[in-house]
């Protein structure tokens with residue numbers, strides 16, 4: 001049976017270049033003084049410099065961290081293409097416990113490594129990191145996005161990410177039930193962190209019923225208190241139980257790889273729509289969902305709100321413009337659903353085909369020579 005552990009151990013036995021496949025560059029960052037052990041992966045820069053958040057997690061092994069960052073950075077290439085932003089795919093992971101191992105110095109050291117890439121990689125928050133962490137990195141590099149407005153950034157990118165998930169749920173509800181109403185449905189939410197908690201609150205306010213799970217009791221208690229204040233229906237369930245509850249939509253907002261042989265069997269929902277990156281352990285799990293009559297919203301289409309916001313920092317922060325761009329997630333997802341149905345393919349295939357075509361088109365566009373791409377020796381003039 002395929003799961004994250006077996007896939008990771010397969011990676012463990014390979015030559016490094018086999019492991020990194022067609023990623024352009026992988027940087028191992030080691031700073032014993034601060035305890036920083038990080039990996040930055042740049043997958044593809046066809047559309048522009050690589051952009052992707054930095055995750056902090058107590059990975060079991062370097063191979064597990066490498067496996068995660070390679071998958072995440074490849075996903076960013078597709079996400080950037082789908083959201084039509086002028087950035088390429090990259091991502092970073094810091095190996096460490098976000099509750100114990102953070103320090104200003106560690107994030108400054110990380111910033112120095114980002115700076116060493118000379119504009120090839122821009123980064124900000126992801127699971128286990130917050131905008132405040134990157135204020136320290138900002139002292140070392142300008143290639144930081146998503147810090148607070150007071151530091152010149154666009155603020156917490158989980159706000160538009162959560163909004164994008166809500167648009168994704170509306171498009172999915174329309175496709176499955178003929179109405180985009182959030183009301184009158186039940187949702188099983190895994191993970192009540194920066195994104196999951198915001199999605200959960202919106203659903204509660206819309207009058208939906210929730211099943212929720214998180215390994216963080218504080219996050220659960222906060223949401224349960226809010227639900228009680230509103231008088232909304234909420235049930236807390238255990239870590240594994242979340243896959244088998246009798247809900248309408250499964251909303252994964254924590255780890256990747258949670259759609260696998262084991263969980264597809266358990267799911268009783270009619271749709272999966274969430275923010276977690278790399279939800280499918282392998283692409284063929286999209287076909288397994290389809291065979292069970294479960295509509296799958298490709299993660300990188302739905303969770304692009306944060307990317308849209310940080311990429312928009314190119315033009316100076318503007319929340320209204322970001323919200324307008326984030327709304328496009330609704331139509332993009334509807335297009336994917338329609339294309340999948342028309343071509344009789346999975347929603348994952350429809351989304352991937354669209355992104356690969358856009359990358360191919362842009363590669364042709366980028367072959368036009370301009371002075372900014374001049375050969376290096378001309379900097380002498």
Ligand SMILES: NC(=O)C1=CN([C@@H]2O[C@H](COP(=O)(O)OP(=O)(O)OC[C@H]3O[C@@H](n4cnc5c(N)ncnc54)[C@H](O)[C@@H]3O)[C@@H](O)[C@H]2O)C=CC1
Pocket residue numbers: 125126127128129157158159161190191192193194195196213214215216219239253254255256275276277303304306307
């Ligand atoms: N923050 C953003 O703007 C974006 C986030 N994402 C993805 O969305 C997901 C969530 O991101 P954030 O909310 O920012 O992270 P976060 O770190 O704020 O929250 C993650 C939550 O998941 C919980 N969790 C961890 N393991 C769990 C498990 N086994 N079962 C249940 N809960 C568990 C954690 O306790 C935490 O509350 C991640 O996969 C991230 O890569 C994707 C795009 C943008």
Ligand SMILES: O=C(O)CCC(=O)C(=O)O
Pocket residue numbers: 051052053054079123124125126145146157277303304306307310
């Ligand atoms: O949210 C960010 O800071 C960048 C986007 C990103 O990393 C993601 O969409 O996974």
